[in-house]
Amino acid sequence: MNLKALKCCVEIARQGSFTKAAQSLHIAQPALSMAVTRLEEELGVMLFNRAARQITVTAEGQCFLRRVETAMLELDMARQELRDMAQLVTGEIKLGVPPMFGIKHVPELLSSFRTAYPGITMTVVEGSADAIGQRLESREIDVALLESRRIGSTWDSVLLGSDEMVLCMTSNHPLASEPYLEARHLQDAEMVVFDKTFLQRHLLDTFCHAADVKYRIALQSNFVSLVTKATYDGMGISTLLRSVQQSEAGIVGIPFKPAQVMTFKLCWRANEYLSLANKRFVEFAQAAGFFGKP
Helix, strand or coil: HHHHHHHHHHHHHHHCCHHHHHHHHHCCHHHHHHHHHHHHHHHHHCCCCCCCCCEEEEEHHHHHHHHHHHHHHHHHHHHHHHCCCCCCCEEEEEECCCHHHCCCCHHHHHHHHHHHCCCEEEEEEEEEEHCCCHHHHCCCCCEEEHHHCCCCCCEEEEEEEEEEEEEEEECCCCEECCCCCCCHHHHCCEEEEECCCCCCHHHHHHHHHHHCCCCCCEEEECCCHHHHHHHHHHCCCEEEEHHHHCCCCEEEEEEEEEEEEEEEEEECCCCCCCHHHHHHHHHHHHCCCCCCCC
């Protein structure tokens, strides 16, 4: 059974077209068609319906290609393992992080890791926790930095540390001198809030809802820099991580009562091969201590 023919079939099913599959694989269409025909003759079944303008996969093809895709993934992982047996002088890490987590801790971590392993290429993508989780599931990234409550049940993870979500405001705000803030303090307060894709927003809303408190939204955004600047300009109270607030002169952070602590984990897909470069990154992140004590 020809490996190239199997790759051709998988790509045809994905593209829904012989022409597009040939272009994607950078081979001539006649060669692709011949490889598929020979494989079908070997198997004794038709894998594709060719009558319609849109190529579709037969029932036999769906059954066969489902297993082929699994086998191809295993083969790719085996190749990666062999490459990793060589000395770790090259490699690639694809990391996903939510916006606020990348402000303080992640740059320090990446800089130190780069110094220790200059041959490893690092790609970092930003997005909401849901978007990062989807990227991890679809194998667009290798590892993700997420708050513990956002870790999927089918992922492996390690705890890196914790940070505290605090209520942030200018130093002349009426609540700025309080030692802590209870939900009652936020009744009718002007708030600069993140949109509902942020865990911080969910925690704030849960905190207020439990006390039947309603705040007023002055600004809602998914831009961390905008929320921070609006807080600095006195537009309202926001919820930032303590590590972020401490790096912003002119903004004070008052703890919630009870405290709102967030713990961070690096996670990856369970039961799949994790490259040596990614394993080393996970180990390095655990030992580096940039994320505070868990």
